[in-house]
Amino acid sequence: MSSAAIEKADLAALTNEGASHMLAQFVGPDFGLNSWRVHAVHHRVGGGVSVGYSVCGEVGEAYVVASTARVDEGRLRDDGGEIFDFEGRRYFVWRYPFDPQLPALPLACDPQALSEFIGESVEIELLAYRPTRRAVVRADGNVTYFAKVVPTSSLAAVVGRLELARESMPSPQVVRISDDGLVLTRAVPGVPLSRFLASRPSLPDADAMFSRLAQLVEGMGEPITHLKRRKAWAERAGAYGRAAGAALPAISRESVQLGERIEALIAATDFGPLVPTHGDFYEANVFVDPASWQISGVIDIDTLGPGYRAHDWGCLLGHMSVLEDLSPQRYRGIGPVVERWRDLAAREVGPAALGASAAGVVLSLVAGPAKARKRGWEQHCRTRLAIANEWMSYAQAGR
Numbered sequence: 001m002s003s004a005a006i007e008k009a010d011l012a013a014l015t016n017e018g019a020s021h022m023l024a025q026f027v028g029p030d031f032g033l034n035s036w037r038v039h040a041v042h043h044r045v046g047g048g049v050s051v052g053y054s055v056c057g058e059v060g061e062a063y064v065v066a067s068t069a070r071v072d073e074g075r076l077r078d079d080g081g082e083i084f085d086f087e088g089r090r091y092f093v094w095r096y097p098f099d100p101q102l103p104a105l106p107l108a109c110d111p112q113a114l115s116e117f118i119g120e121s122v123e124i125e126l127l128a129y130r131p132t133r134r135a136v137v138r139a140d141g142n143v144t145y146f147a148k149v150v151p152t153s154s155l156a157a158v159v160g161r162l163e164l165a166r167e168s169m170p171s172p173q174v175v176r177i178s179d180d181g182l183v184l185t186r187a188v189p190g191v192p193l194s195r196f197l198a199s200r201p202s203l204p205d206a207d208a209m210f211s212r213l214a215q216l217v218e219g220m221g222e223p224i225t226h227l228k229r230r231k232a233w234a235e236r237a238g239a240y241g242r243a244a245g246a247a248l249p250a251i252s253r254e255s256v257q258l259g260e261r262i263e264a265l266i267a268a269t270d271f272g273p274l275v276p277t278h279g280d281f282y283e284a285n286v287f288v289d290p291a292s293w294q295i296s297g298v299i300d301i302d303t304l305g306p307g308y309r310a311h312d313w314g315c316l317l318g319h320m321s322v323l324e325d326l327s328p329q330r331y332r333g334i335g336p337v338v339e340r341w342r343d344l345a346a347r348e349v350g351p352a353a354l355g356a357s358a359a360g361v362v363l364s365l366v367a368g369p370a371k372a373r374k375r376g377w378e379q380h381c382r383t384r385l386a387i388a389n390e391w392m393s394y395a396q397a398g399r
Helices: 001-015 021-026 073-078 111-118 152-166 193-198 203-218 222-226 232-246 249-267 307-322 335-349 351-365 369-371 375-396
Strands: 033-044 050-056 058-068 084-088 090-094 123-130 134-140 145-147 173-177 184-188 276-277 287-288 295-298 304-305
Touching: 001 021, 001 033, 001 050, 001 090, 001 232, 021 033, 021 050, 021 058, 021 084, 021 090, 033 232, 033 369, 050 232, 073 084, 073 295, 084 369, 111 123, 111 173, 111 184, 152 184, 152 222, 193 287, 193 295, 203 287, 203 295, 203 307, 203 335, 222 276, 222 304, 232 249, 232 307, 232 351, 232 375, 249 375, 276 307, 304 307, 307 335, 307 351, 307 375, 335 351, 351 375, 369 375
Parallel strands: none
Antiparallel strands: 033 050, 050 058, 058 090, 084 090, 123 134, 134 145, 145 184, 173 184, 276 304, 287 295
């Protein structure tokens, strides 16, 4: 059985009713399991499947994670986790806030402990948790901080990129680091670029913002190109096509074929020279001053490194093109801005490279709605796949 087929089977096993037996065994008879539901699904093709469950019992509630990702089995057991043989496969199970690969997570998620770590009283909010990979906690005190939790093996690289970024762009300042993987930064000022996009800007205002974004990416320091290069989202389109098919089997054939076509077009397209890139350049990671719309900060720079400019623009435009599906009322009328920025970016990098990159980014977002399983998620998956196909058609027409 191929790795893709195995992960597809894992995804089905961990989200069907049979998972209740494993969960009941894990929480134990004293917990008195009454009900459970899938809260989030994390499928990293080639990196395993993790599922988060909201579990209710006679004595309270818990958040439990079951995963096939590689973990430190000794730490798993030390933190109260267990290993289960379930439906012929081996699964690692633990209870949040413990995570065998993120030893600093309990510190980040404990208001009192984090307050002591920071040196002032803070209120906390968990913003993101990707089992075994990372978590982000917002901490509000005299100022706003963000605690990013990463595997200890990634700590030096994350801190190094943050320090390097500050040399050429407004980015988070590192306040404190823990040896077990917590990086505390001070919040950048302003609001996300999405606020500008939701304001229904005129085309002249949109042109002015694009110019600021171009100055930002062009101003990234040359030392960034000496970092290790990571594959762009679109360069992994084949994997994302398979992930989309695993999330919604009805679109599997189309999504897999699209991923293969994107990778083939990228291989046949001249992307120009390697330059400094952000790597995850989209509207949630760029902050602007709400009064002047000047760029005030850039966040989430773990992917900083050498790459191709088309991939940064493709990431931004790919994300922008799904905003109206994400929130129709908030982003109604964003289409003309997407088209205008597409035309401006294509002048620099070419429509084939830009379109292929944007198509790959959108394909990476197709499985997203399946993670939360909210009402209508299947249609959102199909809509995003259609948008990815539109970008692919644009790329092919521009060759």
